[in-house]
Every structure is written in C-alpha cells, then in structure tokens.
Amino acid sequence: MANSPEEIKKSVRTYLFVGGVLFLGTIITYLVATVPALDVGKHGFDKWDCVLGLIIASIKASLVAAIFMHLNHEKKAVYWLFGSGLCAVISLAGLTALALGDPIFDTFFYSGR
Amino acid sequence: MEIPYIVTPRKDTGLFNSKIAIWLFLASEVMLFGGFFSAYVFLRIGADYPWPERTLPVLPGLINTFVLIGSSMTVVFAWASLKLHQWRRFQLFMGITVACAVIFMILKGIEYNVKFQHQAVRLKDYSVVEGHLGYEKVGEEYEKDHNGHKIEENRILVEATRVTFNTVRFHKSWVEELISQAEHRKSKIVLAEDLSAIIDEGQPPKTLAKAGDALSLELLERLQKAHLDARAHNGALRTAALRGEWKKANAANPGKRGWEIASGVNIDVEALAPKLLTEIGTVAFTVEPAARFDFQPRDVREAETQSRLRDDTLVDGKLLASPMVFHYVDAIDFQHLAMKAVEKGQDPMVAIEDSWLIKNHPFAKEAWEWNKGEVAKLEKKLIEKYGMDGKTGKPNREPTLKERYRIGWKDFVAKADGVGREKETIALKEEFMGPDYKGREAKHTFPHLSLPREQVGFASKFSPAWNTYYAIYFTITGLHGLHVIGGALVLAYYLFFGRKMYESNPEWLANRVEIGGLFWHFVDLVWIFVFPILYLM
Numbered sequence: 222m223a224n225s226p227e228e229i230k231k232s233v234r235t236y237l238f239v240g241g242v243l244f245l246g247t248i249i250t251y252l253v254a255t256v257p258a259l260d261v262g263k264h265g266f267d268k269w270d271c272v273l274g275l276i277i278a279s280i281k282a283s284l285v286a287a288i289f290m291h292l293n294h295e296k297k298a299v300y301w302l303f304g305s306g307l308c309a310v311i312s313l314a315g316l317t318a319l320a321l322g323d324p325i326f327d328t329f330f331y332s333g334r
Numbered sequence: 335m336e337i338p339y340i341v342t343p344r345k346d347t348g349l350f351n352s353k354i355a356i357w358l359f360l361a362s363e364v365m366l367f368g369g370f371f372s373a374y375v376f377l378r379i380g381a382d383y384p385w386p387e388r389t390l391p392v393l394p395g396l397i398n399t400f401v402l403i404g405s406s407m408t409v410v411f412a413w414a415s416l417k418l419h420q421w422r423r424f425q426l427f428m429g430i431t432v433a434c435a436v437i438f439m440i441l442k443g444i445e446y447n448v449k450f451q452h453q454a455v456r457l458k459d460y461s462v463v464e465g466h467l468g469y470e471k472v473g474e475e476y477e478k479d480h481n482g483h484k485i486e487e488n489r490i491l492v493e494a495t496r497v498t499f500n501t502v503r504f505h506k507s508w509v510e511e512l513i514s515q516a517e518h519r520k521s522k523i524v525l526a527e528d529l530s531a532i533i534d535e536g537q538p539p540k541t542l543a544k545a546g547d548a549l550s551l552e553l554l555e556r557l558q559k560a561h562l563d564a565r566a567h568n569g570a571l572r573t574a575a576l577r578g579e580w581k582k583a584n585a586a587n588p589g590k591r592g593w594e595i596a597s598g599v600n601i602d603v604e605a606l607a608p609k610l611l612t613e614i615g616t617v618a619f620t621v622e623p624a625a626r627f628d629f630q631p632r633d634v635r636e637a638e639t640q641s642r643l644r645d646d647t648l649v650d651g652k653l654l655a656s657p658m659v660f661h662y663v664d665a666i667d668f669q670h671l672a673m674k675a676v677e678k679g680q681d682p683m684v685a686i687e688d689s690w691l692i693k694n695h696p697f698a699k700e701a702w703e704w705n706k707g708e709v710a711k712l713e714k715k716l717i718e719k720y721g722m723d724g725k726t727g728k729p730n731r732e733p734t735l736k737e738r739y740r741i742g743w744k745d746f747v748a749k750a751d752g753v754g755r756e757k758e759t760i761a762l763k764e765e766f767m768g769p770d771y772k773g774r775e776a777k778h779t780f781p782h783l784s785l786p787r788e789q790v791g792f793a794s795k796f797s798p799a800w801n802t803y804y805a806i807y808f809t810i811t812g813l814h815g816l817h818v819i820g821g822a823l824v825l826a827y828y829l830f831f832g833r834k835m836y837e838s839n840p841e842w843l844a845n846r847v848e849i850g851g852l853f854w855h856f857v858d859l860v861w862i863f864v865f866p867i868l869y870l871m
Binding site: 226229230232233236237240243244247250251254255270271274275277278281282285286289290296297298299302303305306307309310311313314317321 | 347348349353354357358360361362364365368369371372375376379388392396399400403404406407410411414417418851852855856858859862863865866867870871
C-alpha cells in the first residue's frame, strides 16, 4: 500500500497510464465490433468476435481490479474474501454450463422416440 | 465510544475494518452480477427467436464507458490528493467524479426513454415491424379522449351496448374510466333491470336498485357487499348442514372410515333453500345510446360481439375496426419469420414473399425487392474481397442473418437517398434518439402502415415485455444504474460533508474515500463487461 507522499506521487503516474490503456481498450473493442475490416471469424459477427471482445474486457477488468483497486498488493484476507466470491461465481456459472447437457434442451426427449 | 481499527489496521488481518466489510460486500456483488451474466448467457443460448444483435445505440454506451473510466481515474486521484493533504484538489477530482455519475445517468435516461416510446409488433406470421405509432384524427383535429389526451392508434374500439360487471372482481379505476368515457360520448350506463335480492334470512326479496339507475362505484360496492354477505351466510349454512350430516352418518356407521361413507353424506338442498340469501355474482348495465369505448389492447380480450376485460367485465357490442397504425415504420424484420420457415423445412425466401406484409403493403414489397438487390451486391463484394473456399465451393464470408432479412431505418434512408449503406452519414442526434423523421422528410423515407388487429400476434413497446433480450438488458443496466446512483450519493457525501472530518481526522476520511472508491471501481468494472456484452454483441 502506497502511503508515503513519494510513493503516492509515483502511483498517480501508474493510474494515468492504466487509465490511458483502458480508454485505448474501449476504442479497440468498439472498432473491432463496428468496423467490418477488423472482423474475425467467418461471418460479419460470430462467436470469435464475442471471444475477442470478452478477452479485451477481461484484460480491462483485471487492470481496474489490480491497479485501481490495489489488488496487486493487498493483504491475504482480501484475496480470500474476493477470491471465494469469484470462485463461487465461476463454479455456479460452470454448473449452468453443465445443464446445457440437460435433456430439457433435447426435443427428442419429449417426442418419445 | 471510540470505534476501533478505523485508521490503524488490525494486527491479524493487516486491514482496517471497513476494508474487510467492503470486500465482503464486493464479493457478494460479484456473485450477484455473475448470476445475471450467466442468466444472460442462458437466455441467449436458449432463445427461440433471433437474438437482437447490436440493436442498442452504440454511441451513448461508448460515451458512458469513457465517462465511467474517467470517473474511476478521478476518484483514485481524489484519494491520492487526500493522502497528500490537498483538500482543494480532492474537491476538484471528487466533483468531477460526481459530475460523471450525473452525465452517465442522464445518458441512460435518454436511452431508456427512447426505448419506452418505440413500438414493436410481431405479426401472426412472425414478421416484425418496429416504429412509432400515430394518433387518431377526426378530420384535421386529433381526437382526444375524456381526459383530453390524444388517443394513440393502438386501441380496441367497441360499439358497446351492454356492460356486465363481476361484482367481486371489478377494478375500480376501470369502472370510473368507463363512466367518464360514456360521459365523454354523451351516453349513459344504466342498470338493465330491477335488481331484487333476499338480504335477510327468510324475508321476501328487497329491491336493491331499479332499472335505469346510473352506474356508479357506490352502487357496485353496495352490490358487492350484499353479494359477499350472502355468500358468507350461505357458506356458513352449508358448512353447518354438512357437519350435521357427517355427525349423523358417523353415528349410523360406527367403525367405518370417512372415505367409505362419504358418498352417502349429502346436504338436503331443498330444506336449505328457503334460508339462503341471494348471491349477486354479476350485474348487467345497458349503454344508452350505444357508445364507442376504447380500451388498451393489454386490458381486453376482444371478440366480434362480446369482449372481456381483464377484470372479467363483459362488454357486449360490435367490435369496430381497431387497426394498429404506425405513422413511421423504421424497421421491417423477417429474421424470425425466416427462422420459423427453416424450422418447418421451407425456403425462407418463399415464406417471406408469402408474408402478409409483402402481399398487402406495396412499400414493404418495394423495400424487400430493394433489400434483395443490396444483399446480392453485398454477397458479390464479400466474394471479391474474401474469395471462395476451395473445398466446399462456398464463399468464405456470407452476409449475416440481420443483413439478409432485416430492413432497418438506415436502410430505408439509404434507399430513399440512393446511397449505399456504408456511405450513409448519420446525424449525431440520430445515434442517440433513433431516426429523425422530420429531418429525413419522413413521408418519402419511412412507410406509414395500418395493421388490422387480426394480424397482430404480439405488440409491445421496447420494454422488458418485448423479449428476453430487453428483459435482461433492463435488469442488468437498471441494477447497474442503481449502483451508480448509490455510489454517487456516498461520494457526494464525502465531497460536501467531509470537511469537518478532514480537519479532525484526515486519515479516517482518506480511508472512507478509499472504500467508496473501491465500490466505484467495481461499478466501472461491471460496466466494462456490460458494454461489449449488451451493446456490441
């Protein structure tokens, strides 16, 4: 944790840099989604565009969490608290992914064949 | 009492208390929003209609992203200024942060407002029309309803002769509405025939109301009370009688189980009849002379001779032509129709040519023919640019479903101006508010369309009711907006009421601002995902 004036002055420069990266990331996301020449994948818009967009968003989100929210140098307790929440989300979202194999999505299940 | 660990960290965790608290809270927030995001994924995967990809205006979303990232930076600068004991700079940065929150909410408000005024309708054959409804006109003047409001051309019109209320379920404000509508049309709603009922046990019937009595809430409430009293009285009598019968039956059949003798236990209906009161389940009124009533489509299930309101009020009378009239159509969308055709094994192009819109609406046909030409041009261009796949013999890139089957307002504009899609330049205002009908000389650009009621499958504004996309959009952005408001209130409190604490205990205030800032960063972090997922995908 930056507490002395020198350290804070130094970290302000980091914040400015990270802010710049975030602005840049937003512009890239926007361009990738709207400019046809930058499309990836077969169609104008498909799953690869989604994947690319989400990767950029994840990078931006990690930057906010690590630098602005000081998660790059926090106490252990914070990692445990936040990490457990994150794990819960990932595992629950994983459960919903498992449910995609549920016969409720299978029309033949109900047709009796 | 002194609160411990507000400035100094606890030895075991190394943190001051509020930091533990905010991280606990943020962990729960992560789970909340994570739940909504996985709901989004599920709704999108399981959607049985073409998911509306990139339908939201991107520019307001983009600006809002910049605004939130900017405010995330200023809030961290504000905290740094407090740590360096620069009160003025803190005020400046915190002020910018709060201003950013206000800008964000204003843009969000504009975005929501545009949605709530935008009408969509799905026809019975699954073609979708989007645009703006008009108002009924009599000659040159707009027709006004009894409240003096213009009547939107999406009303069910009934030439009512008779109205029958359910005495238990009638909805008060609708009754008042009917009375004032009748008044407005210089007509009267009066009781159809004398109403007499037994209201005291064993007494002869009493006249409760006479034929010709005007409809009033007071009258209906009086009848409701009489009805409910009678029902309670009769119910109590029947229960008592049945209890007596069971007692007798049990005495007559010792040792037998209830279900063995149940078929023999019956109330003596005839003996009970003279004691019963009259239940008045429904009460009929006539409309003299017959008058035109208009109803919101969602409130009424209409039919040729008798329509039923949602409160079980029956309205007898001829159903008048109640078309839904778009003064401006700004999208004709055949994606859903094409999807249904493919599901049935039909050729989507044939199904579209057969649709009601193409057959009955010259402009739709013209626009569709134009769109087919544009798609062909696009296909050619894609082949030129990306080539063919050697193995399958198919082009490497094909137009998307949306490009093939949806004619949006930008296409209408391009068609009218004779300019290709790519070259069209759009006024900044339109990026926020949608098509500018007046500026575009709407009559030449956006068709006027009257839809007969029997063609309407489902109609709604662009509200959560329209489809699950708008449902999850309003849920996630609404919840996020509430977080913005909440966070801004807390930060504004530090800004406007923090001076005293700054003078007495600046470290404490710095810690508070850090905690508020953590929440603010989280709000930004959620938006970083919301923007691409809802606006760009």
